[in-house]
Each structure stands twice: as C-alpha cells, then as structure tokens.
Amino acid sequence: MHNLRKYDLGAAFTFFILPATPIVSAVTIYGQIPLAQTNTAYAASSTTLAAYNETILTPPTISNPPPTSHYTVNLVRDANTVSGLSIPHVGPSFWGFSIEMSVVSQVLGKNSTHLAPTFLNLMSNLQERAGGILIRIGGNTQEFAVMVDKLDNGRTFGKTVSGSNATTKTPAVLYTRDMFYMAFNISSLVNVKWFFGIPFNDSMNWRLTIAEEAQDILGDNLVALQAGNEPDFYLSFGRRQIKYDPADYNSDVDSLIKVIDANPRIPVKNKLLGPSVATGPWTPEMVWETGFIDRFKDRLYALTVEHYPDNNCAAQFNTGSPAVPPQSVFPAYLNHKDRVVDLVAPYVNSGNLAQQAGKPFIMFETNSASCGGFAGISDTFGAALWAADYGFQMAFANFTHAMMHIGGQNVFYNPFTSPPTNQSSYHQWTVGAVYYSTLILAEAFATTNTSRIIDLQANAGNIYTPSYAIYENDVLDKVALFNYVDDPTGANDLQVTLDLGSATPASVRVKYLAASTVSIKDNMTWAGQTLGNTFEVDGRFRGTLDIHTIPCSPLPGECVIPVKAPGFALAFLDAATSDSADMSGLSQATKTFSTTAWTNIHNTATFNPQEVETSNGHAGPNRGGGHDGRLGTSSFKGSKMTNGSKSVRTSAFPR
Numbered sequence: 001m002h003n004l005r006k007y008d009l010g011a012a013f014t015f016f017i018l019p020a021t022p023i024v025s026a027v028t029i030y031g032q033i034p035l036a037q038t039n040t041a042y043a044a045s046s047t048t049l050a051a052y053n054e055t056i057l058t059p060p061t062i063s064n065p066p067p068t069s070h071y072t073v074n075l076v077r078d079a080n081t082v083s084g085l086s087i088p089h090v091g092p093s094f095w096g097f098s099i100e101m102s103v104v105s106q107v108l109g110k111n112s113t114h115l116a117p118t119f120l121n122l123m124s125n126l127q128e129r130a131g132g133i134l135i136r137i138g139g140n141t142q143e144f145a146v147m148v149d150k151l152d153n154g155r156t157f158g159k160t161v162s163g164s165n166a167t168t169k170t171p172a173v174l175y176t177r178d179m180f181y182m183a184f185n186i187s188s189l190v191n192v193k194w195f196f197g198i199p200f201n202d203s204m205n206w207r208l209t210i211a212e213e214a215q216d217i218l219g220d221n222l223v224a225l226q227a228g229n230e231p232d233f234y235l236s237f238g239r240r241q242i243k244y245d246p247a248d249y250n251s252d253v254d255s256l257i258k259v260i261d262a263n264p265r266i267p268v269k270n271k272l273l274g275p276s277v278a279t280g281p282w283t284p285e286m287v288w289e290t291g292f293i294d295r296f297k298d299r300l301y302a303l304t305v306e307h308y309p310d311n312n313c314a315a316q317f318n319t320g321s322p323a324v325p326p327q328s329v330f331p332a333y334l335n336h337k338d339r340v341v342d343l344v345a346p347y348v349n350s351g352n353l354a355q356q357a358g359k360p361f362i363m364f365e366t367n368s369a370s371c372g373g374f375a376g377i378s379d380t381f382g383a384a385l386w387a388a389d390y391g392f393q394m395a396f397a398n399f400t401h402a403m404m405h406i407g408g409q410n411v412f413y414n415p416f417t418s419p420p421t422n423q424s425s426y427h428q429w430t431v432g433a434v435y436y437s438t439l440i441l442a443e444a445f446a447t448t449n450t451s452r453i454i455d456l457q458a459n460a461g462n463i464y465t466p467s468y469a470i471y472e473n474d475v476l477d478k479v480a481l482f483n484y485v486d487d488p489t490g491a492n493d494l495q496v497t498l499d500l501g502s503a504t505p506a507s508v509r510v511k512y513l514a515a516s517t518v519s520i521k522d523n524m525t526w527a528g529q530t531l532g533n534t535f536e537v538d539g540r541f542r543g544t545l546d547i548h549t550i551p552c553s554p555l556p557g558e559c560v561i562p563v564k565a566p567g568f569a570l571a572f573l574d575a576a577t578s579d580s581a582d583m584s585g586l587s588q589a590t591k592t593f594s595t596t597a598w599t600n601i602h603n604t605a606t607f608n609p610q611e612v613e614t615s616n617g618h619a620g621p622n623r624g625g626g627h628d629g630r631l632g633t634s635s636f637k638g639s640k641m642t643n644g645s646k647s648v649r650t651s652a653f654p655r
C-alpha cells in the first residue's frame with residue numbers, strides 16, 4: 001500500500017560511481033539554480049543565489065500613534081513572587097539548527113576529514129555562551145535518503161532523483177557512512193549533539209540504516225531520531241496516496257517501533273521524536289486526541305512540532321500561484337504580535353501537555369518562511385530582531401528548544417552559509433542576521449539550567465516595544481528590550497526605565513544588537529563586534545567588545561536604558577543578583593578553528609590573485625569539494641585537527 005517510492009538504489013549507485021570524470025553535468029541534469037561558473041562571477045553569483053541576495057526593502061512606516069518612547073517597566077527581584085514564568089531552560093543553546101539533509105556538505109564540510117572551520121567557530125561561540133548546541137540533520141530530503149558504500153572523490157553526500165517520483169521534486173540524498181563520522185568528529189571538537197530522521201516514505205519496508213549507523217557511530221552524541229517529518233503533509237506531498245490522518249500516523253509509528261524492537265542493531269529503542277506536525281493540515285491537538293502521548297511516551301525522547309509563519313513557495317518554485325511581494329509582509333515580521341505571539345499561541349497547550357508527560361517540547365524546524373524565506377526580509381537586521389523575539393516567546397511558552405532551519409545557498413534565511421561552490425577557494429562565509437539572534441538567546445539563558453523567562457507586556461503591551469525578564473536561580477538576572485520602530489531621526493529611540501525598587505544595583509551592563517535600519521544585512525554588531533559582511537565571515541568576532549555600563553539611581557530605584565529605533569538591548573543586572581556570575585563579558589569564544597590553511601595549498605589552484613589578496617579563502621586539489629555544483633561546495637577544509645591548544649589550526653592537506 002504505502003510502497004510508493006521504492007528507491008532504485010542500484011541505479012543511483014551506478015550513476016555516481018561509474019563516471020570517472022567530475023560530475024559537473026549534474027547541474028544541468030537536475031536543473032538546479034545555476035551557480036557561478038567562472039572565477040569572475042562574484043557579482044553574478046551574489047545576485048543569483050538567494051543566500052547572497054542583495055534586495056533592500058523599505059522599512060515599514062512608523063505606526064500612528066508611535067509607541068510611547070519613555071516608559072517604565074516594574075520589576076521584582078524574587079521569582080517566587082512572579083506568576084507566569086516559563087519552565088527553567090536547561091541544557092544547550094535554546095536555538096539549535098536544522099540542516100536540510102541535501103545541503104549538509106555546504107554547512108558542515110565535505111567529509112569527516114574536511115570539516116568546515118567556519119562552522120566550528122560559529123558553534124564554538126554558541127558553546128561558550130550556552131554550553132552546547134543541538135543540530136538536527138534532516139528535513140524533507142530525509143524521506144528519500146539512502147546510504148551508499150562510496151561516492152566519488154571522497155564525498156560523503158550526493159543526490160539523485162527520487163525514483164519515479166512525479167509528485168514531488170524532492171531529490172534523493174545519497175550519503176555514505178562517513179556522514180556519521182563527520183557528526184562524531186564535530187562532536188569531538190565542539191559540544192554538538194545530534195538528531196537524525198528515519199525515512200518515513202515507505203512504512204511497509206522501513207529503511208533503518210540511519211538509526212543503526214547513527215546509534216552505532218554517534219553513541220551518546222545522538223540525542224534522538226525523528227519518526228516522521230511533517231506527516232500532515234504526507235498526503236499533499238504524495239508520500240501517502242489514499243488518505244492519511246493522525247490515526248494512520250499513529251499506526252506508522254507503531255509499526256516503526258515494532259521493527260526497531262526486532263532490530264538488534266538499534267539498541268536504544270526509546271529515543272524517538274514525534275509527531276513533528278507542520279501545523280498545516282493538522283493541528284498538534286488532532287494528534288494528541290488520538291492518544292499519541294500516552295501510547296508512545298515511553299518511546300519518545302521529546303514531543304516535536306514544526307512551523308513557518310509564511311511561505312515563499314510561489315516565487316521560489318514558480319507554482320503558478322501569485323508570489324508574495326516581500327515588501328507587503330515585511331511589517332508582519334517587525335512587531336511582537338503577528339509572527340511572534342500569534343505564531344506561538346497555538347502551541348501553549350502542547351507545551352503544557354509535554355510538561356505533564358515529562359518530555360522536552362521542541363520546535364523542530366522553523367524559520368521566517370518556508371520555501372526559502374523572503375528576499376530582503378529573512379537575512380536582515382529586522383529578521384534578527386524577529387528571531388530573537390520569536391525565540392524568547394517560544395521559551396516563554398515552554399518550548400525547550402527550537403531548530404532554525406538551514407537550506408543552503410538557494411534560500412534566504414540561513415543563519416550561516418558557505419561560499420558558492422566554485423568560489424570557495426577565495427571567498428568566505430556569510431552569516432545571516434538570525435545567527436546573532438541565536439547568540440542572544442544563548443547569552444540570555446546561559447548555563448545554570450535555571451533561567452526562566454516572562455513576557456513583560458510593558459509599555460501597555462505596545463507591539464513595537466516588547467520586553468522580557470529573565471530570572472536565574474530564582475532572581476531577576478536580565479531584561480531584554482526590543483524596539484522594532486525604524487526611525488533614523490532618533491525621535492523614536494526608547495528610554496526605558498527599569499523600576500527595581502530596593503533591588504536597584506549601582507549600575508547595569510548592557511549589550512546592544514545594532515544596525516542602522518531593519519532593512520540591512522551589513523554592518524550589524526552585537527556588543528560592538530561583528531562577524532563580518534557577506535563573504536567575509538570565518539566565524540570569529542571582529543572589533544572591540546562594547547558593553548555599556550549604565551548607572552542607576554538608588555532613589556527612587558531606577559535604571560534608564562536607551563534603545564535605538566530600531567534596536568535591541570540585553571541588560572545584565574548581575575550586580576543585583578550576587579548569586580550569579582557576571583557573564584556579560586562573553587565575546588569571542590576562546591576555542592577557535594583557524595582557516596589559514598589555504599596558504600599551504602592555494603598554489604595548486606588557478607584563480608585571480610587579487611581575490612586571494614583580499615580574502616582568507618582556501619583552495620584544494622578539487623577546488624572546494626563537490627563537483628556537481630551543488631553539493632560539495634565550500635567546505636573550508638578542516639582536518640587533522642591538532643587539539644590541545646585553545647586555537648585549533650585546521651589544515652586540509654598534508655603539509
């Protein structure tokens with residue numbers, strides 16, 4: 001019945017193994033968006049590929065009346081007198097990442113001996129703040145993932161079309177066992193723990209290789225395995241044919257569990273994730289009503305959902321529907337209501353059910369819009385404000401973690417993106433504005449496992465000036481202040497009075513997320529430091545750490561925090577809370593991964609010397625990994641990590 005997409009493994013294997021020549025032609029065969037083809041196509045590629053798109057939208061007009069710019073937030077020091085605080089946020093960074101399986105090599109590196117140092121640096125920065133990071137490898141492409149023994153040129157990933165698949169363009173991802181060694185190697189360098197997904201396309205013939213290999217190779221670095229990805233879309237995506245409702249999903253999970261129970265190569269049998277509904281055709285409640293939680297809670301590690309506030313499918317895939325003009329939806333991302341409170345509200349009940357079941361509750365895949373996000377929105381300072389507010393709101397609603405999706409070079413919303421394939425020898429990475437949001441949440445919740453958050457609804461609940469308080473060890477520890485208003489005149493800069501009464505410290509330390517307008521992608525800073533603009537990033541901060549010390553008035557007990565329009569401030573009140581260490585000084589992670597290895601190898605490549613002078617890029621004998629123009633890409637080669645010192649130099653090739 002469900003045997004729809006029996007995958008022709010033989011054919012795929014042949015395709016990738018037999019040709020002795022580089023598989024450059026695959027670009028044409030699979031009709032991917034063309035990548036830059038020449039050394040000088042820098043500009044062309046930056047306009048072609050969504051991840052480097054340069055669209056600048058007009059900031060939304062200021063609401064009329066504008067928010068009150070001088071307002072007071074009444075705060076109490078003792079958490080026990082505050083009602084509505086979230087659960088304590090435990091463990092690694094609240095924001096983790098979800099990497100679409102088909103683009104893993106664009107993000108993590110080419111293979112287990114060629115990890116991307118920039119990626120490692122970006123993880124190291126989060127680890128410094130939050131202790132660790134959760135990463136999910138999966139997405140729609142996991143349904144057709146097939147492990148093969150070997151791929152050309154030491155690659156760990158490849159793609160082919162997914163069988164006789166007329167209803168969806170999802171390519172089948174080919175991977176080798178090395179994918180798990182890659183993950184394992186990353187975990188040995190930075191504290192990343194992993195989720196993988198079990199292909200769910202064929203519930204009569206379960207393909208459990210991912211479960212077997214992941215458990216075998218990753219051990220404790222594997223947190224859990226996803227049982228089904230957005231099952232509410234299985235019918236419309238053609239994954240199932242006749243009907244598919246939450247009861248059918250229950251049956252499939254049950255069938256999967258039986259097969260896992262019978263498989264000695266999957267010794268851990270109780271670390272599944274579900275239901276991962278997209279909250280499209282089904283609400284989470286439709287699944288809960290089937291008795292899913294009680295039936296499976298002994299087998300589940302966590303309850304999961306997935307959701308995007310919008311989609312850009314019409315534009316990205318020419319579906320024929322009218323494309324959403326990004327300018328028309330930009331304002332919806334720049335307030336606390338439309339795509340923050342309203343987006344999270346449908347999950348409050350689920351968060352409480354998860355708590356009752358004693359399970360983590362994870363937003364397993366999300367970002368600004370599905371089908372790649374929006375040009376001019378998803379990678380802007382405005383999106384950074386939104387993703388911080390959205391993350392805080394999820395944390396307030398008792399989500400335990402959220403995975404920010406990474407779709408590779410053809411999408412707008414990535415928190416980080418490697419350079420286009422063919423230029424990886426001399427251009428560097430690009431950090432999406434939303435990466436800064438992940439840092440902010442990591443700093444806000446830090447590492448005590450006691451941080452609880454509340455949406456303060458200050459300034460009469462004005463949707464352009466949201467604010468949160470974070471309590472650590474039961475004591476007020478930080479205040480987060482947003483200003484979504486974009487007004488270069490300064491007339492809408494905020495002066496927020498924190499009224500702390502007798503708990504007022506002598507001063508507070510404030511870190512700002514800053515940029516000139518919500519529309520831009522460049523020159524963004526967190527506490528004065530930047531990771532660099534497009535193609536400039538190696539994952540390390542540049543510039544001087546700038547923490548503002550703002551004196552408070554003991555009488556009447558106030559600290560006044562300015563917040564620019566637009567802007568975000570995180571105020572550290574640690575002086576008031578002597579039981580917490582002052583963590584505000586965190587900046588560049590002490591453990592870094594060097595990307596200077598190119599000097600050893602670049603003379604094997606031909607390229608424009610000027611480009612080399614102005615960059616810190618890499619070249620390899622195969623110029624950046626993949627030869628199919630889509631998969632290998634980038635991979636700032638890291639290998640032979642010589643650990644021990646704090647700065648880990650990675651070098652791609654034997655000296």
Ligand SMILES: *[C@@H]1O[C@H](CO)[C@@H](O)[C@H](O)[C@H]1NC(C)=O
Nearest residue numbers: 024037038039422606607623
């Ligand atoms: C880029 O790709 C084109 C065509 O695929 C190839 O001819 C060219 O040599 C490549 N350049 C580099 C620097 O790898």
Ligand SMILES: *[C@@H]1O[C@H](CO)[C@@H](O)[C@H](O)[C@H]1NC(C)=O
Nearest residue numbers: 090091092131447448449450
């Ligand atoms: C916080 O929780 C994590 C994950 O459970 C644990 O590894 C860590 O040791 C905890 N930290 C503290 C300070 O308890």
Ligand SMILES: *[C@@H]1O[C@H](CO)[C@@H](O)[C@H](O)[C@H]1NC(C)=O
Nearest residue numbers: 110111112113114153154178
């Ligand atoms: C990774 O790729 C490099 C370069 O192509 C190759 O030399 C190396 O053997 C590969 N590593 C693995 C584990 O396949």
Ligand SMILES: *[C@@H]1O[C@H](CO)[C@@H](O)[C@H](O)[C@H]1NC(C)=O
Nearest residue numbers: 112113181182185188640641
């Ligand atoms: C990475 O994985 C390979 C297996 O491909 C292994 O030989 C190597 O020692 C690992 N490197 C690190 C740094 O863990």
Ligand SMILES: *[C@@H]1O[C@H](CO)[C@@H](O)[C@H](O)[C@H]1NC(C)=O
Nearest residue numbers: 084085086087348396397398
């Ligand atoms: C989150 O959980 C806490 C602790 O159980 C509870 O008091 C609070 O009301 C929950 N938050 C929401 C929004 O339901």
